[in-house]
Amino acid sequence: MIKKVAILTNGGDAPGLNAVIRAIVKTAENNGVECYGYIEGYQGLLKNNFIKLESKSTASGLLHRGGTIIGSSNSTNVFQYKVEENGKIEYKDLSDICVENVRKEGFDCIFTLGGDGTQKSARDLSLKGINVIGVPKTIDNDVAHTDITFGYNTAVAVATEALDRLHTTAESHHRVMVLEVMGRYAGWIALESAIAGGADVALIPEIPYDINKVAETITKRRDNGKKFSIVVVSEGAKPKDGEMVIKKVLEDGKGLDNVRLGGIGEQVAEQLEKMTGMISRTTVLGYVQRGGTPTPYDRVLSSKYGAKAMELALNGTFNVLVTLTNGRLNYVPIEDVIGKNKEIGARSGGTELTNIKTIKQTDDLIMVARNLGINLGD
Ligand code: F6P
Numbered sequence: 206m207i208k209k210v211a212i213l214t215n216g217g218d219a220p221g222l223n224a225v226i227r228a229i230v231k232t233a234e235n236n237g238v239e240c241y242g243y244i245e246g247y248q249g250l251l252k253n254n255f256i257k258l259e260s261k262s263t264a265s266g267l268l269h270r271g272g273t274i275i276g277s278s279n280s281t282n283v284f285q286y287k288v289e290e291n292g293k294i295e296y297k298d299l300s301d302i303c304v305e306n307v308r309k310e311g312f313d314c315i316f317t318l319g320g321d322g323t324q325k326s327a328r329d330l331s332l333k334g335i336n337v338i339g340v341p342k343t344i345d346n347d348v349a350h351t352d353i354t355f356g357y358n359t360a361v362a363v364a365t366e367a368l369d370r371l372h373t374t375a376e377s378h379h380r381v382m383v384l385e386v387m388g389r390y391a392g393w394i395a396l397e398s399a400i401a402g403g404a405d406v407a408l409i410p411e412i413p414y415d416i417n418k419v420a421e422t423i424t425k426r427r428d429n430g431k432k433f434s435i436v437v438v439s440e441g442a443k444p445k446d447g448e449m450v451i452k453k454v455l456e457d458g459k460g461l462d463n464v465r466l467g468g469i470g471e472q473v474a475e476q477l478e479k480m481t482g483m484i485s486r487t488t489v490l491g492y493v494q495r496g497g498t499p500t501p502y503d504r505v506l507s508s509k510y511g512a513k514a515m516e517l518a519l520n521g522t523f524n525v526l527v528t529l530t531n532g533r534l535n536y537v538p539i540e541d542v543i544g545k546n547k548e549i550g551a552r553s554g555g556t557e558l559t560n561i562k563t564i565k566q567t568d569d570l571i572m573v574a575r576n577l578g579i580n581l582g583d
Contacts, residue, residue, distance in 0.1 A: 207313035207518055209239045211255060214273040215246030215281070215323040219342045219356025220499035221507035223267040223274055225318055228511025230264045236519055240264075241312070242275035247283050247326060249275070250315070251299055253306040268504055271497040279322075280455075284329055287456075304333045314518045318342050320354070321561050322462065324526060325543045331524040338517055339526035339539050340510045344495045347391035347561040349544065350537045351528035355510060358502040360387065360494040361397045367490055368402025368435060375433035381423060381477050381485040385470030387494050388439040389462075391563045394494070395439035396570050399579055405434045406580045408473065410441035410449070411564045414582025416473070420480035422580040427483065434483075438473050440466040442582075509534055 212229055214222050226242065233240040240258045243249030256275070258264040267274065283303050285296040307315060314336040317327040320343035327337040341348040344360035364386050375382040384404075388394045392409020399407035406422060408414045423434045443449045452467035470487040478485040499507065506529070513527045513534045525536040544560030564570060574581060 207238055207521075209241065209310070209312050210314045210316065210515075210518060211241040211243055211307075211310075211312045212258065212275065212316040212318065213243040213246050213250060214275055214277045214342070215317065215319040215326075216277060216279045216343070217320075217495060218272050218277050219344050219354070219495055220271050220359035220497060221355035221503040222272065222277075222318055222342060223270045224499060224504050224507035225340055225342075225355065225511040225514075226258065226274065227260070227264060227267040228508045229316055229515050230258045230260050232512045232515035234260055236515070238515075238519070241310075243315075245276040245281075246278040246319070246323070247281040247303070248278040250303045250306060251281070251283050251286070253310070255310075268508075269498050271499065273318075282322075283326065300330065300333060303330065304335055307335050314338055314523060316340060316514055316518075320345070320348055321543060324348070324539055328524070328539045328543050331539060336518075336523035337539065338514045338523060339542065340514050341526060341528065341542075344394065345388050345391055346393040347389070347563065348526075349542050349560045349562045350526065351530065351562075352532070353506065353529055355503050355507045356495065356499070357393065358506070359498075359500045360394050361401065362500050363494050363497075364394055364398035364437070364490060365401040367488065367493075368398060368404060368437065371488060372403065372433075372435060375435060379432040379483065381434045381436060381474065381481065381483050383436045383438055383470045383474040383477070383485060383487045385438050385440055385467070385487060385489045387490070389441045389466060390561060392439040392442070393564060395437045395442070396564060396574060399437040400570065400574060400577065402437070403435070404437045404579060406436040406582065407574060408436070408438045408442040408469075408582045409564060410439055410443065411566075412581050412583050413443050413445040413447070415445050416476050416480065416582075419473070419580060419582055420477055423477060423481050423483065427481070436473065436477070438470045440469060442469050442473075 244254045341354040344356040346357035371382040450468040453465040455463040474485040474487040
């Protein structure tokens, strides 16, 4: 029988984190289990910094609330922790401290709410004897073995609203409007919002683009009387024979994704303006996509994931990731999710190095986009 559990939220935040926390806490309380929350993800685990979560006090009013009430860290890798000593940077494996902290406090299970990086550390902790249960979070929707991550639906809704708004101004001024959205190495947000928002072009990391083909689509539209065009570009999109646009390389530590993307939208807009002669403008949607209130879909999905995660813990099923497969709640060994993910943030999915879920050429969304006449840059 489990008695005490803890939750941590790690990596970039996503709408629905608080709703998952709420569902875990409520399910725990209904089964006589005490629930705690580590402050700032793996940082809290390392520093043994946590609070008690109770639906009557600390964990109340959470369903609609964006962000995470227990904070998050996306620059902490306890297995290669960056330490500065006498002006020298060293990377130390401090994971044993985390293991000791969990044992000392008597936590029977740690719920790790996060994406592939978070789940990799969770798997590594499970190999040291800690019970973990992962919950797939990220607006990018790139976690392997689940149909959908929580936060993604909200990000698509935000991007779609932006496209609706860009549409009317593009039409008024006869402009090409480029919208840069998040997604890193997977184009889910770009492709779904392009379909939902009626875009003419969608450039995604999975299909390196030919700018000539994009310009052709836009000039053809103009020649046919449509004097404006809408282009959605994923931050990780890259031209054929070209590279992704990196805004900054961070020095947060080994085993973390130290690359900050951004700038591809501006690049595409400038090229299109030159090639088509049409005025082009860029909007970078940025963090608006992951802040704020979750959609009803994400509230329900987060509630499902949280309740299922706690149910699994009650049944003694550990070291798994809660998933949604073919519309049903399910779980897979956490090992399968990270696969051979030895290098966080390796530049593409489904390789030896990373197991993130990218869009396959055979995905329905690609077929739909092509049939709707959305140019995918190829
Ligand atoms: O993983 C979600 C995400 O929003 C990516 O799409 C984006 O590249 C990244 O986080 C940026 O996060 P941060 O600036 O917090 O590191």
